[in-house]
Amino acid sequence: MxxxxxxxxxxxxxxxxxxxxxxxxxxxxxxxxxxxxxxxxxxxxxxxxxxxxxxxxxxxxxxxxxxxxxxxxxxxxxxxxxxxxxxxxxxxxxxxxxxxxxxxxxxxxxxxxxxxxxGEQWKGSGKGFQSMVMVTLGTGVGGGVIINGKILAGSFGAAGEIGHILVNPDESRLCGCGKCGCVEQYASATGIVRLAKDFLKNWDKSTNLSETEEISAKLVFDLAKEGDELALKVVDEACRYLGIALAQVAQVVDPEAFVIGGGVSKAGDILIEHTKKHYVPNVMKALKDREFLLASLGNxxxxxxxxxxxxx
Amino acid sequence: MxxxxxxxxxxxxxxxxxxxxxxxxxxxxxxxxxxxxxxxxxxxxxxxxxxxxxxxxxxxxxxxxxxxxxxxxxxxxxxxxxxxxxxxxxxxxxxxxxxxxxxxxxxxxxxxxxxxxxGEQWKGSGKGFQSMVMVTLGTGVGGGVIINGKILAGSFGAAGEIGHILVNPDESRLCGCGKCGCVEQYASATGIVRLAKDFLKNWDKSTNLSETEEISAKLVFDLAKEGDELALKVVDEACRYLGIALAQVAQVVDPEAFVIGGGVSKAGDILIEHTKKHYVPNVMKALKDREFLLASLGNxxxxxxxxxxxxx
Structure with a gap:
């Protein structure tokens, strides 16, 4: 049966x-x-x-x-x-x-x-890694830590809250969690749009971002891939904050790999490249050589x- | 036998x-x-x-x-x-x-x-907690993460590197690890002395710190306990960075308790009080209510x- x-x-x-x-x-x-x-x-x-x-x-x-x-x-x-x-x-x-x-x-x-x-560790991009950190870039930024093939839940179920790692102590705007300067404020879909709007204010060179009324994270990545200088700056800044956050996570749990998922991860390799670029200088030597992968199971x-x- | x-x-x-x-x-x-x-x-x-x-x-x-x-x-x-x-x-x-x-x-x-x-989780202050993070404040800042009574070693033995959590992106002086702005640069014995020297430069009120040639972390804590305003400022600043670092660690592994050890921890309750004071506002709501204890096994x-x- x-x-x-x-x-x-x-x-x-x-x-x-x-x-x-x-x-x-x-x-x-x-x-x-x-x-x-x-x-x-x-x-x-x-x-x-x-x-x-x-x-x-x-x-x-x-x-x-x-x-x-x-x-x-x-x-x-x-x-x-x-x-x-x-x-x-x-x-x-x-x-x-x-x-x-x-x-x-x-x-x-x-x-x-x-x-x-x-799920990603079992049947997705994390297959083959016993320890892995997944970060999900959607409206917010979520996270999950897998150690020896099992979820690290934490003593009260609050482990893996990667979205609320502090990356910018100078931030004055509040995050949904009540603190300021969390990575979610920059690397979520919402955060990327906000970064784009902030950057646009002081941009006097040409960009296709300003021509559109509705800025979305997808649009920012699409224009960045086409070589739009401002869009690239926004992508790099969002990934800088993400790379810094993942470096902190690495120093605590030392995973074999990072898997990036969520709606924003549909942007593809550009996201991996820029995140890894900023992860490496921000992490200890013993942790620089970690894998960065896009999630593969989607929803x-x-x-x-x-x-x-x-x-x- | x-x-x-x-x-x-x-x-x-x-x-x-x-x-x-x-x-x-x-x-x-x-x-x-x-x-x-x-x-x-x-x-x-x-x-x-x-x-x-x-x-x-x-x-x-x-x-x-x-x-x-x-x-x-x-x-x-x-x-x-x-x-x-x-x-x-x-x-x-x-x-x-x-x-x-x-x-x-x-x-x-x-x-x-x-x-x-x-050791602390088994026979010291961490007794009774299944998950615990220890931070050791000595010449440098070390760390160890215990989950379900076992060491979280990490995939290549580099987990628990709490001393190198980023707490100040504006720092320009290099940490021993090659990065800048690690908590070790402020909350280690060396870091506390450096903070004291930095603060002294712009201090025009009275303090017993300036009267001494040799500033040590112990002296800073001793004077702080006696009510020396500058020494208290230094202690609070070192503990602010430590509290911020431990908040990041909490958001990744959600431990039941933090145990603070190493030479600097001989300062006693003042260290716990100031660290917890800065931990609470810097961590997510679900993680605010965690125990802070002094290590008890010493060397x-x-x-x-x-x-x-x-x-x-």
Whole structure:
């Protein structure tokens, strides 16, 4: 009798569900909207209903399901307790107990950025590395640290918060975390746009950036690839801050490799080149020679990592 | 037949050796000078001779010795290979193989700052914490990260290099590591003295610091405790940089506690108070509530940690 597991990646707007066989092959995947609610328990009710329905629909037996791995936004303890749930409503309950109660299936959980890192280490660009750091450049900057093939969750589930590494003590604008000068303020999609707008103010040479009303991180990278001098300056500055942040992370955990993912990483090799260029002079000698790779699983990294929580 | 192990902490000037029983009690300890040599293998020959002699002298049987744990300055891989050996002569050999060849006893090894952290977590101030970061404030600033009761060594033995976390991008003076603005440049004994000299230049109020020719970190702390305004400013500035550095470390590994050791930590509670004061505003909300403790094993932390490498 074939065995399976579910990987469930809970995001602010959508929930991704993957069904994996016991060897870690993705059999099928689905997505549905995250319910807008004041009580995060509702979201887990939706997940349980979906999984119970799929098991019935696919004529599976519950004994065939090895477990459900769940990735959630915000810190989560290994025992499943979530004190608060980012912007997904009030929490203060135990995910593992709640989802087990509703499905009768074994549940394991970890932070969403951490499961994405685990997914990339297991089946993506990090394959072959036992220790690896993933940084996800999206609206914000997330991170995950993998040591000996396992997530470094931290004592209260708050490890791998790479987005909030200090890179500019002179910054006066506030980061979403309440501090100033975090790498997220420069290397996230939002941060890159802000850097571009700042740089434009004092730019008197020609650039294609100023001609457009809507500046996006994608546009900045596209123009940089075409040789636009200002766009290149913005890319280099964002990558300088990212390189500095990753150098600090390296000095703490000494990973074999860095994997860069998230929407911004679609920019490709230019991002790797500029980040590595600034990482090297900012890190100790013993750590200069580390691999820098683009993530390869895209939005599926999370569900792979969730499955790995069960299949490890 | 009672069983024992040796803990050997190799330093630049001296080598400390501890004999422990199987329960981790320190039975006896000795120290001898580190030989000045161009070939680090000589140092391991001295260690082997010493241990072989002690075994004979104490009428022990080699079967009674569970192993030798060795802490060495500089990065060392878990398999025992050392590429270079700080300032103790040329290396490029395997410590474990070398010392086993000379003694016939099982050998395990780790970096000196890491074994000190392990010692404090096992038998010192970190007792009761499964994850802990130790920072050692001496001539330089060393660090060790303990996760689930084990050293986080890193992929090439270079994890826990907390002394070289960037805290001041505006610094133009070089750190020993070749970069600028590392926390070691401000929070080490040397760094504190330099801060004091810098601050003195622009100080026109009264202070007892200027009256002395020889400024030491101890003097700065002593005067700060007596209420000397300038000394307090220096202490606060050194602790500000240390607090910022530890905040970055927390965001990567989320430890339960920080333990501060090394010569500078003899200053006592004033160091903890000022460091925590600057840690809190510089770290994410989920990480603010962490313990800060003074190390309690002093110079023995290393030999305890070395013993723990064998007795874990």
């Amino acid at each position: 074939e065995q399976y597991c579910f990987g469930v990646d809970v995001g602010g707007t959508g929930i991704k569900v993957g069904l994996f066989d016991a060897s870690g092959n993705l059999v099928d995947k689905w997505a549905f909207d995250t319910r807008k609610t004041d009580d995060a328990k509702d979201i887990f009710k939706d997940i349980a209903d979906f999984i119970n329905f799929k098991i019935k629909e696919m004529k599976l037996n519950k004994d065939q399901i090895l477990g459900i791995g769940v990735g959630v936004p915000g810190p989560v303890r290994e025992n499943g307790y979530i004190p608060n749930f980012a912007n997904l409503g009030k929490a203060d309950f135990n995910i593992i107990e709640e989802l087990h109660r509703l499905t009768g299936i074994t549940v394991r959980t970890a932070n969403d950025a951490n499961v994405a890192a685990l 599926d990294a999370g569900i792979y990592g969730c499955a790995r929580l069960i299949l490890s | 009672e069983q024992y192990c040796f803990g050997v902490d190799v330093g630049g000037t001296g080598i400390k050796v501890g004999l422990f029983d199987a329960s981790g009690n320190l039975v006896d300890k000795w120290a001898f000078d580190t030989r000045k040599t161009d070939d680090a293998k000589d140092i391991f020959k001295d260690i082997a001779d010493f241990i072989n002699f002690k075994i004979k002298e104490m009428k022990l049987n080699k079967d009674q010795i569970l192993g030798i744990g060795v802490g060495v300055p500089g990065p060392v891989r878990e398999n025992g290979y050392i590429p270079n050996f700080a300032n103790l002569g040329k290396a490029d050999f395997n410590i474990i193989e070398e010392l086993h060849r000379l003694t016939g006893i099982t050998v395990r090894t780790a970096n000196d700052a890491n074994v000190a952290a392990l 023995d932390a290393g030999i305890y940690g070395c013993a723990r490498l064998i007795l874990s």
